[in-house]
Amino acid sequence: MCAVRGLTKTYPAVRGRRGAPATPEVRATDDVALDIGRGEIFGLLGPNGAGKSTLVRQMTGLMRPDSGSVEILGHDIVRHPERASRILAYLGQESSALDELTVSLAAETTGRLRGLDARQARADRDDVLDELGLAALASRPLRKLSGGQRRLACFAAALVGERPLLVLDEPTTGMDPVARRAVWSAVDRRRAEHGTTVLLVTHNVIEAETVLDRVAVLDRGRVIACDTPNGLKEQVAGEVRVELVWREAAPLHVPEVAALRDRAVESGRRWTLRLAPEEARTVVATVTGGAAFAALDDFTLATPSLEDVYLALGGAVRQGLVKA
Amino acid sequence: MSVVPAGALPAGVLTAEEAAPPRPAALGPRARLLPSLAAVYRAQLSRARVARIPLLFVATFQSVGIMILMRGVVDGGGEARAVVAGSSVLVVAFVALNLLAQYFGQLRASGGLDHYATLPVPPAAVVLGAAGAYASFTVPGTVVTAVVGCALFGLPLAHLWILAAVIPLAGAALAGLGAALGLLAPRPELATLLGQLGMSAALLLGVLPPERMPEAVRLVRDLLPSTYGVEAFARTFAPHPDWAHVLGDLAVCGVVGVISLAVATWAYRRAAVR
Numbered sequence: 044m045c046a047v048r049g050l051t052k053t054y055p056a057v058r059g060r061r062g063a064p065a066t067p068e069v070r071a072t073d074d075v076a077l078d079i080g081r082g083e084i085f086g087l088l089g090p091n092g093a094g095k096s097t098l099v100r101q102m103t104g105l106m107r108p109d110s111g112s113v114e115i116l117g118h119d120i121v122r123h124p125e126r127a128s129r130i131l132a133y134l135g136q137e138s139s140a141l142d143e144l145t146v147s148l149a150a151e152t153t154g155r156l157r158g159l160d161a162r163q164a165r166a167d168r169d170d171v172l173d174e175l176g177l178a179a180l181a182s183r184p185l186r187k188l189s190g191g192q193r194r195l196a197c198f199a200a201a202l203v204g205e206r207p208l209l210v211l212d213e214p215t216t217g218m219d220p221v222a223r224r225a226v227w228s229a230v231d232r233r234r235a236e237h238g239t240t241v242l243l244v245t246h247n248v249i250e251a252e253t254v255l256d257r258v259a260v261l262d263r264g265r266v267i268a269c270d271t272p273n274g275l276k277e278q279v280a281g282e283v284r285v286e287l288v289w290r291e292a293a294p295l296h297v298p299e300v301a302a303l304r305d306r307a308v309e310s311g312r313r314w315t316l317r318l319a320p321e322e323a324r325t326v327v328a329t330v331t332g333g334a335a336f337a338a339l340d341d342f343t344l345a346t347p348s349l350e351d352v353y354l355a356l357g358g359a360v361r362q363g364l365v366k367a
Numbered sequence: 368m369s370v371v372p373a374g375a376l377p378a379g380v381l382t383a384e385e386a387a388p389p390r391p392a393a394l395g396p397r398a399r400l401l402p403s404l405a406a407v408y409r410a411q412l413s414r415a416r417v418a419r420i421p422l423l424f425v426a427t428f429q430s431v432g433i434m435i436l437m438r439g440v441v442d443g444g445g446e447a448r449a450v451v452a453g454s455s456v457l458v459v460a461f462v463a464l465n466l467l468a469q470y471f472g473q474l475r476a477s478g479g480l481d482h483y484a485t486l487p488v489p490p491a492a493v494v495l496g497a498a499g500a501y502a503s504f505t506v507p508g509t510v511v512t513a514v515v516g517c518a519l520f521g522l523p524l525a526h527l528w529i530l531a532a533v534i535p536l537a538g539a540a541l542a543g544l545g546a547a548l549g550l551l552a553p554r555p556e557l558a559t560l561l562g563q564l565g566m567s568a569a570l571l572l573g574v575l576p577p578e579r580m581p582e583a584v585r586l587v588r589d590l591l592p593s594t595y596g597v598e599a600f601a602r603t604f605a606p607h608p609d610w611a612h613v614l615g616d617l618a619v620c621g622v623v624g625v626i627s628l629a630v631a632t633w634a635y636r637r638a639a640v641r
Contacts, residue, residue: 103485105640117391124640128487129394139479143414155406156486158396206395 044240045102045208046078050111052097070096072108073264081207082238084230088251088349089261095244096212098138098261102242103133103210115208131208132157134201136216138185138193146188146196147172147181150203157204163205167203174232175199175225190217198226205237212244227254248349261354267356272349279347279355283323286343287314287330294338300327312340398488403584407488407496416502419466424641426461427508430454433574434516443520445601446576451516452601453574455530456537456593458508460569462537464545465562471549472558475638484639494546494631501545502538509534513600527602529613536620537596543627544592550634569593592623 052072059065071094079085087095100106102113104124113120120127133301141149154164172178177192177199187194197212209230215223233239245251250256252272259269268275287293289312295301303326307314318326323344330339347355398406437450440609474480483493509530544564552558572580572588580588588594600614602608 100481105481105484106641118394125487126394128485129397130392131485133481133485134499135478135481135485137478137481139474140482144410145413148410148413152406152410155487156398156403156483156488156492158398158487160402190599204395207392 044075044081044083044116045243046112046114046244047077047098047102047220048112050075050098050101050106050108050113052101052106066337070094070264071336072101075111077259077266077269078312079240079242081240083256084232084234084241084243084254086243086245086251086258087261088245088248088254088258088353089244089355093261094264095246095261097246097264099210099212103127103131105133109171128157128204131210132201132204134198134209134211136212136215138197141197141200142186143184145182145184146177146199148294149185149196150200153200154203157206159204164203171199171202171229175202175227177188178222183268191219191222194218195222195225198229202233206239207237207239208242209233210242213246214243215247223250231256251349258349260349260356262353262356268352275349275352276347278305279317279351281319282317282318282351282355284343284345284347284351285316285318285323285326286337286345287316288312289314289338290340291338294335297329297333297335299326300335317347317355359364375536383458395487398486398492400492403488403492403495404499407493411497411500412503415500418560419462419504420607422466423458423504423508426458426505427511429461430457430508430512433457433570434512434519437574438519441576446578447520448522448601448604449576449597451513451520451522451604452597453570455509455513455600456533456573456597457566457570458512459502459505459534459537459594459596460541460573462505462508463498463501463542464548464569465566467498467542467545468500468552468562468565469550469555469559470497471546472552472555472562473549475550475552475558476555480635480639488499490635490639491628491632494543494628494635498542498546498628498631500541502535502542504640505538506534517604522604526608529600529603533579533596533620536617536624537593539624540592540596540627541565541633543624543629546631547627547634550631550638568636573597592620592627595620595623611629629632 050072051074052067053068054071055245056068057066077096087098089095097106101108102120104120104127107124108121115127115130118126118130144152147168150168151164151322155161159167172181173196175195177196180188180192180196185196188196194214194217201209215226218226235242243255255272257269257271258275259266260275261267293300293314295304303316307316316326327342327344329335332343332344410483434454441447441450513527513530514524515523544565548561548565549558552561568591572584572591573593577585577588595616599613599620602616604612
């Protein structure tokens with residue numbers, strides 16, 4: 044369905060000016076190779092600045108790569124970027140093109156520009172707005188909606204006019220659970236009925252684990268792993284994550300706690316440890332008994348998430364993935 | 368939350384890939400020029416209605432104010448015609464050039480162009496639709512300014528119908544220029560600045576009577592697309608208008624309009640794929 048080979052894009056170095064520091068040359072995507080099958084929900088996961096959006100912009104014909112190839116349904120997108128718009132629907136992070144339109148007009152206009160005739164655009168618009176529960180907001184301008192509602196309206200515009208590939212860049216940002224469910228059930232329906240493929244950009248690990256068939260983990264422009272969420276988690280199956288939250292400060296006078304300090308990732312009052320199950324049990328026993336317990340506010344013991352996979356694979360950015 | 372396991376997809380959905388010959392799949396339909404132009408026009412007009420009505424008032428009051436000021440300076444005749452025509456076309460310049468440059472500058476900077484660039488719509492439809500909507504949005508302000516001007520300076524209202532030609536032609540030229548400035552400016556603030564400068568040029572060079580200008584300024588005035596719209600309009604206030612000259616000026620305006628819209632379309636293509 045979609046094959047990416049050797050995709051590379053380098054942003055040139057910028058010389059410093061007054062008020063703007065110089066930035067070195069950045070490899071936004073570095074020799075990226077991906078294969079996406081038809082009907083798959085394929086995810087790109089990584090922290091901010093990992094190169095996810097740059098990769099997606101190259102795959103949608105919005106940006107020319109320095110080298111490499113992108114083939115979608117047999118079409119060479121690097122050579123014919125204009126064909127991308129006839130194969131895929133893209134939901135970018137920005138809504139500024141639609142902001143001052145009403146929800147209804149935004150969806151209808153997008154359908155018209157996707158090549159539908161007037162009658163079909165209106166019919167499609169009504170179906171999609173009903174499906175996503177937006178009918179009550181149809182006559183409100185996007186600008187007046189909350190962030191999550193606006194996002195849902197943009198998603199509706201992306202769905203008007205059937206496309207075999209949906210490219211969604213962080214579609215559920217700011218949405219409440221009801222809106223999220225509407226998004227994923229709309230995606231699932233299209234997949235079941237038409238075999239629609241979805242390329243999803245996310246930095247939300249919980250979402251990645253629950254909705255994706257396969258996920259490519261990006262770090263500084265490179266794909267550092269690509270597998271099913273479960274397959275990836277098995278790579279770190281030998282580990283357990285222990286999180287300790289102290290009341291005020293860690294009780295370093297307790298020797299067992301002091302010994303753990305080197306292995307913990309500290310974030311304020313929170314310590315995160317990745318340990319073998321045996322060790323984890325010992326640690327929990329230590330902190331829940333004796334002197335350390337008085338200083339303990341909360342603790343959790345969890346099986347690894349995709350965030351742990353990212354860190355275990357050598358992901359350099361310690362923050363930026365969201366658990367929500 | 369994904370309830371459809373990959374294995375439960377319609378027969379052959381996942382395996383079709385290997386069996387299928389490497390023939391490219393059929394592409395979705397392309398949006399044709401006129402329907403998509405109409406769709407962009409309609410969307411932009413509704414945008415303008417919501418967000419730009421206060422600005423239209425500003426543009427109209429500004430032009431009326433200028434005419435009131437100039438009443439103390441010019442004493443009827445050719446100069447009065449130039450002032451009324453210039454002030455009317457200034458409304459077009461304010462909306463079509465200044466506001467459109469700002470709009471496209473902001474759209475480009477915020478990434479909003481991606482929305483259009485990932486739809487199979489001809490670039491000309493986006494540029495023409497937006498330019499057309501902004502130009503038609505100037506109609507009430509221009510007409511009000513012209514009527515007030517005629518009343519102030521005692522000019523005949525008989526040939527105001529010429530506005531039906533002046534507004535679209537001057538509008539096309541100025542809107543194309545505004546769109547091109549907005550799309551080519553590397554930063555949105557620069558687009559705003561260029562739009563303002565273009566409007567100031569239209570103000571100074573269009574409203575002030577050309578007989579009082581130095582030679583170099585008159586040359587700049589001849590280069591400004593709005594000038595020909597102003598001249599054509601001003602000529603129709605004469606007791607016996609020289610229609611050949613009016614047509615000639617409108618033709619120049621039309622040619623400049625076509626060129627500037629073509630440049631804007633080229634600028635759009637350039638801005639959309641980076």
